[in-house]
Amino acid sequence: MEPMKSCFIAAQVVFLLATMPGIAESPALIPRPQKMEARDGFFALLPGTKITAGPGSRATAIFLARRLKTSTGYPLTVDGGASANAGILLTTNSADAALGAEGYTLAAATNLIVIRAPTQAGLFYGAQTLLQLLPPEIFSPSVVTNVDWNIPCVRIRDWPRFKWRGLMLDVSRHFFDKAEVEQILDEMALHKLNVFHWHLTDDQGWRIEIKKYPRLARISAWRASSAIQPPRESLKVAEALNAHPAWAAVASSKFNARKQYGGFYTPRDIREIVAYAAARHIAIVPEIEMPGHAVAALAAYPQFGCGKGKYTTNVRAGINGGVFDPGNPATFEFLDDVLSEVFRLFPGQYVHVGGDEVNAQVQAATWAKAPDCLALMRREGMTNVDQLQGWFTKRIAKFVRAHHKTLIGWTEIGRGGLPANAVIMDWKGGGLAAARAGHDVVMSPAAYCYLDHYQSTNHVMEPHAIGGYLPLKKVCQFDPIPARLEPEYQSHILGAQCNLWTEYVATLPHAEYMIWPRECALAEVTWSPENSRDWTNFSQRLRMDEQRLREMGVNYHR
Numbered sequence: 001m002e003p004m005k006s007c008f009i010a011a012q013v014v015f016l017l018a019t020m021p022g023i024a025e026s027p028a029l030i031p032r033p034q035k036m037e038a039r040d041g042f043f044a045l046l047p048g049t050k051i052t053a054g055p056g057s058r059a060t061a062i063f064l065a066r067r068l069k070t071s072t073g074y075p076l077t078v079d080g081g082a083s084a085n086a087g088i089l090l091t092t093n094s095a096d097a098a099l100g101a102e103g104y105t106l107a108a109a110t111n112l113i114v115i116r117a118p119t120q121a122g123l124f125y126g127a128q129t130l131l132q133l134l135p136p137e138i139f140s141p142s143v144v145t146n147v148d149w150n151i152p153c154v155r156i157r158d159w160p161r162f163k164w165r166g167l168m169l170d171v172s173r174h175f176f177d178k179a180e181v182e183q184i185l186d187e188m189a190l191h192k193l194n195v196f197h198w199h200l201t202d203d204q205g206w207r208i209e210i211k212k213y214p215r216l217a218r219i220s221a222w223r224a225s226s227a228i229q230p231p232r233e234s235l236k237v238a239e240a241l242n243a244h245p246a247w248a249a250v251a252s253s254k255f256n257a258r259k260q261y262g263g264f265y266t267p268r269d270i271r272e273i274v275a276y277a278a279a280r281h282i283a284i285v286p287e288i289e290m291p292g293h294a295v296a297a298l299a300a301y302p303q304f305g306c307g308k309g310k311y312t313t314n315v316r317a318g319i320n321g322g323v324f325d326p327g328n329p330a331t332f333e334f335l336d337d338v339l340s341e342v343f344r345l346f347p348g349q350y351v352h353v354g355g356d357e358v359n360a361q362v363q364a365a366t367w368a369k370a371p372d373c374l375a376l377m378r379r380e381g382m383t384n385v386d387q388l389q390g391w392f393t394k395r396i397a398k399f400v401r402a403h404h405k406t407l408i409g410w411t412e413i414g415r416g417g418l419p420a421n422a423v424i425m426d427w428k429g430g431g432l433a434a435a436r437a438g439h440d441v442v443m444s445p446a447a448y449c450y451l452d453h454y455q456s457t458n459h460v461m462e463p464h465a466i467g468g469y470l471p472l473k474k475v476c477q478f479d480p481i482p483a484r485l486e487p488e489y490q491s492h493i494l495g496a497q498c499n500l501w502t503e504y505v506a507t508l509p510h511a512e513y514m515i516w517p518r519e520c521a522l523a524e525v526t527w528s529p530e531n532s533r534d535w536t537n538f539s540q541r542l543r544m545d546e547q548r549l550r551e552m553g554v555n556y557h558r
């Protein structure tokens with residue numbers, strides 16, 4: 001058969017498969033686009049394929065060309081220009097503004113692919129879709145031969161349902177180095193995720209070097225060892241299941257010359273990671289925990305703590321008594337100084353200040369016993385320690401606002417009244433009331449979004465975890481809009497994110513095992529239209545996405 005004819009028949013088959021019930025949707029895109037029409041035929045990517053981009057779109061086009069070149073080995077380059085009649089064109093010209101800040105159209109015909117978007121973020125997402133239209137080997141880190149790099153003809157009009165599509169990584173309980181964080185950012189970009197919430201401080205480790213307080217990097221960043229003692233047997237099984245050589249060991253690079261466990265990011269590391277994320281249209285939201293989960297900071301600077309305890313990073317993860325002392329004005333000098341350095345390193349709008357888990361017991365053992373806190377409460381007419389937490393959060397919010405940033409915090413920042421303009425991250429309630437009161441909300445309820453929970457009920461087959469049960473299907477069933485929230489407040493739900501706490505995670509492959517494919521479901525929940533939810537269809541598309549992850553060397557949960 002001559003090539004054109006066989007192409008045509010192949011395309012017909014693809015189209016039929018795409019429309020037959022019970023057969024995997026093709027192309028298998030995750031997240032599923034808002035609107036997609038499969039057409040006959042395909043575009044063949046060849047060594048001579050031209051990529052064209054206008055001056056403003058050049059960086060996005062080069063990003064795409066590099067990715068394509070890595071696995072195809074083709075010497076693809078980017079030409080300047082606002083139009084083309086063959087090859088791949090990325091352009092903002094005549095883009096439909098109604099697509100919004102992240103939307104795009106992609107029209108693939110047999111000789112020309114046009115990605116058009118009003119913004120570079122939109123073009124970038126169009127480019128990610130283009131990559132997913134190719135065979136999964138396109139994600140290989142080295143050249144693959146014997147693959148026909150064909151892109152099915154298709155017309156896509158796409159935009160995200162939510163503007164916050166996130167992932168939180170706890171780098172306090174386990175330190176992930178710069179290359180590891182960048183690997184996770186790549187995995188996020190593939191799924192059009194756009195917020196990386198970086199949990200930089202907690203009781204077990206402080207991970208951001210602050211020039212004015214050098215003891216944070218020298219003392220707070222280290223502990224004697226990781227708390228995890230994963231049962232060998234379950235690790236062996238999981239290792240066999242996942243066939244990943246890097247699985248079992250605690251990464252030796254996480255120990256310093258004094259055999260302490262931990263690490264920290266220098267300002268230079270952070271600038272590089274921020275730039276790496278920005279090139280993938282991912283905003284980084286740094287989290288500096290306060291007033292609780294402050295043991296690591298207080299191990300270096302106990303004068304800003306409340307209570308007589310000696311602080312050490314060698315504490316088990318949980319709710320610890322290390323809280324900052326709001327009755328001491330020097331505490332706020334310290335926190336303002338830290339945040340000032342954070343503001344300089346992170347250009348994004350949002351700064352996360354934690355706020356969680358200063359529970360009644362901790363309050364009673366610390367603030368309620370401290371003379372300076374009691375004096376502050378008397379002065380300000382406060383009658384309980386929840387009000388003191390509210391006062392603390394409002395004091396920090398004022399500083400954040402003065403620097404033209406937006407404060408975000410966990411559910412508990414609502415204690416004692418939410419500060420004006422504060423955004424709440426709902427992990428245990430509070431989102432509904434906050435949205436009704438006109439605050440923006442990011443949904444991250446523990447029942448649907450906690451990646452530290454088990455993925456099956458057979459714990460022998462999984463590495464040791466904190467507990468809980470969050471199967472993939474449950475993430476797929478999650479709707480970020482709280483069921484009882486009236487339509488007029490729904491625009492306050494910015495989106496959602498999953499969180500990976502790492503007390504029981506000690507390597508990047510283990511983190512990947514916890515993140516993927518559950519985070520694929522979160523990507524779909526936050527991007528795709530609610531009425532396109534379909535577990536069977538998602539599971540079928542996921543098979544292709546798993547091949548992409550495999551090509552990228554990601555140790556996803558099978």
Ligand code: ACM
Pocket residue numbers: 356357410427
């Ligand atoms: C949290 O899980 N403590 C936010």
